[in-house]
Amino acid sequence: MIPFLDLQEQFDKYVETNVFNNQPSELYAPVNYILSLGGKRLRPILLLMAYNLFEEKVENALPAAMAIEVFHNFSLIHDDIMDEAELRRGQQAVHKKFNTNDAILSGDVMLIYAYKYLSQIKETQYLPEIYNAFNDNAIKVCEGQQMDVNFETRDDVSISEYIKMIEYKTSVLIGVAMQIAALAANQHKIAAQHLYDFGRNMGIAFQIQDDILDAFGDPEKVGKKIGGDIIQNKKTFLYLKTLEKANQEDVTTLTIWFSKKQENESAKVKAVKALFDKYDIKKMALAMMNEYKERAFHCLDQLEINSAKKEYIKKFSLNLVEREY
Amino acid sequence: MIPFLDLQEQFDKYVETNVFNNQPSELYAPVNYILSLGGKRLRPILLLMAYNLFEEKVENALPAAMAIEVFHNFSLIHDDIMDEAELRRGQQAVHKKFNTNDAILSGDVMLIYAYKYLSQIKETQYLPEIYNAFNDNAIKVCEGQQMDVNFETRDDVSISEYIKMIEYKTSVLIGVAMQIAALAANQHKIAAQHLYDFGRNMGIAFQIQDDILDAFGDPEKVGKKIGGDIIQNKKTFLYLKTLEKANQEDVTTLTIWFSKKQENESAKVKAVKALFDKYDIKKMALAMMNEYKERAFHCLDQLEINSAKKEYIKKFSLNLVEREY
Numbered sequence: 001m002i003p004f005l006d007l008q009e010q011f012d013k014y015v016e017t018n019v020f021n022n023q024p025s026e027l028y029a030p031v032n033y034i035l036s037l038g039g040k041r042l043r044p045i046l047l048l049m050a051y052n053l054f055e056e057k058v059e060n061a062l063p064a065a066m067a068i069e070v071f072h073n074f075s076l077i078h079d080d081i082m083d084e085a086e087l088r089r090g091q092q093a094v095h096k097k098f099n100t101n102d103a104i105l106s107g108d109v110m111l112i113y114a115y116k117y118l119s120q121i122k123e124t125q126y127l128p129e130i131y132n133a134f135n136d137n138a139i140k141v142c143e144g145q146q147m148d149v150n151f152e153t154r155d156d157v158s159i160s161e162y163i164k165m166i167e168y169k170t171s172v173l174i175g176v177a178m179q180i181a182a183l184a185a186n187q188h189k190i191a192a193q194h195l196y197d198f199g200r201n202m203g204i205a206f207q208i209q210d211d212i213l214d215a216f217g218d219p220e221k222v223g224k225k226i227g228g229d230i231i232q233n234k235k236t237f238l239y240l241k242t243l244e245k246a247n248q249e250d251v252t253t254l255t256i257w258f259s260k261k262q263e264n265e266s267a268k269v270k271a272v273k274a275l276f277d278k279y280d281i282k283k284m285a286l287a288m289m290n291e292y293k294e295r296a297f298h299c300l301d302q303l304e305i306n307s308a309k310k311e312y313i314k315k316f317s318l319n320l321v322e323r324e325y
Numbered sequence: 326m327i328p329f330l331d332l333q334e335q336f337d338k339y340v341e342t343n344v345f346n347n348q349p350s351e352l353y354a355p356v357n358y359i360l361s362l363g364g365k366r367l368r369p370i371l372l373l374m375a376y377n378l379f380e381e382k383v384e385n386a387l388p389a390a391m392a393i394e395v396f397h398n399f400s401l402i403h404d405d406i407m408d409e410a411e412l413r414r415g416q417q418a419v420h421k422k423f424n425t426n427d428a429i430l431s432g433d434v435m436l437i438y439a440y441k442y443l444s445q446i447k448e449t450q451y452l453p454e455i456y457n458a459f460n461d462n463a464i465k466v467c468e469g470q471q472m473d474v475n476f477e478t479r480d481d482v483s484i485s486e487y488i489k490m491i492e493y494k495t496s497v498l499i500g501v502a503m504q505i506a507a508l509a510a511n512q513h514k515i516a517a518q519h520l521y522d523f524g525r526n527m528g529i530a531f532q533i534q535d536d537i538l539d540a541f542g543d544p545e546k547v548g549k550k551i552g553g554d555i556i557q558n559k560k561t562f563l564y565l566k567t568l569e570k571a572n573q574e575d576v577t578t579l580t581i582w583f584s585k586k587q588e589n590e591s592a593k594v595k596a597v598k599a600l601f602d603k604y605d606i607k608k609m610a611l612a613m614m615n616e617y618k619e620r621a622f623h624c625l626d627q628l629e630i631n632s633a634k635k636e637y638i639k640k641f642s643l644n645l646v647e648r649e650y
Binding site: 022023024026027078081082101104105107108109111112113115116119127128131132135136138139142143145146147149150 | 471
């Protein structure tokens, strides 16, 4: 297997050589801006790693990796408008650095470029299948974002609805990245499906981990302020699980804290985290995360490839989900 | 050739049977709303007509026609946000009927569905070529919209830049609709290119006609108030041509009228139209429209198909560009 850092370097170089120099420059400046902010580039790296399970010539899969990264960044730009987010990756969000109209139109052109990059995948017989998989999951990403918007004003969100929302909004894109890798490597559709299910389940584990880190992480390691989800009244796994487990009094307390924007943010974070602790929610969240990780590994185990390769992908994924809390 | 009205009926029925019943309903309500507003459906009809040049079974091309119509409506939704438009087809614009966030996200999902419909085209060997043609022209639509935005704050727009802007923003989609029709009918790429060029040139003629109708049309026939472009300081062909032809004094007068939003709209429309008349601008615009119509017909003449079929498409197009002024 090609080491992770080499894949990352190859992908970063590909992004650099594919900078958008087209006209009008006003349309492409926001595209170059958000792509220059970097980020973890988890999706393209996992795609290249999955391709490398079957093929050595990973440069063939670079356009596919770019398609997924460009789509992911399109969705971040539009989500940040909807969420009125100020920051993205520690820098100004696109609609703040430029303006909302620029952010809408540049996001649109990125979505089209995602398809254009897909069309550049070399040496695959499964291009129509790749397009179909991408279409179906891109639609789910929009549906997941709509569910998330709907949850803001609903007070009856169940945990299973929450899992479905994060599955659609964030996990299926990881799934389809790995599925496309297999199809690009001309692998039988069953292998592509196993990789899809691996990515989808692992993506859910990643998101539950994000929920945990937001409340219980080490600010220095996480790289941001702790308690952001609590301050923003986000209905995360931790919040929903507490509502499920707590007595009536604590449910009322939690609901009041989450009923509006609170002046004293640190008091709110402290009080809410005390409730999480009282009901041992972190442990339950870790157990849930672990369950999805195990499901993901089970899907990977179905693949008929040499086990050393599978272990490499597992190890890489574990590094991502076994941080210190 | 299948009569125009039959094609329209088939397409309208296809739209009705393809109503979006998916969940979450909040995501799809704006999609169904804008598609229910109808409009001329010029692009899908021209696509079906072009397909019918080669094939009788036009139902095979209905998904392609739907793809173009869904894409066109996606672009209207997002453009209406950017232009702060109140109305679309005489009804509330999507971002007014719902809200801006809904309009962004529902537009996004429509763009993806355009690709999904393309993937449903039956009995074609040219699906990758169809995707490529669609990608390249969808990108141009975004670039054209950005040019239009840039023109708002520029005072040095040339007529050739204006033609390029309308070509990208509106005409290439008509071109690619007809190109896709040929590819869907398994026609050699040269035929597809001739049809693309026909649609692209005819689209420019349609847009110049729109500019003329906006200033000189009969309000009852056009179905809207006259002078909308003038009131909104739109740099149309008429405006740019007047700047080119007028003496210094009249250029200054026109520039002042267009420098801000004027209180007395009818006085402005009257004064600006007087300048158009003084320099015989309507005649020049009609000549330019005619030139693009002739170019379009020349492209159609290159097609190696029976001339009665070509005449049918010409007649249909002429009905669209030879209104009374």
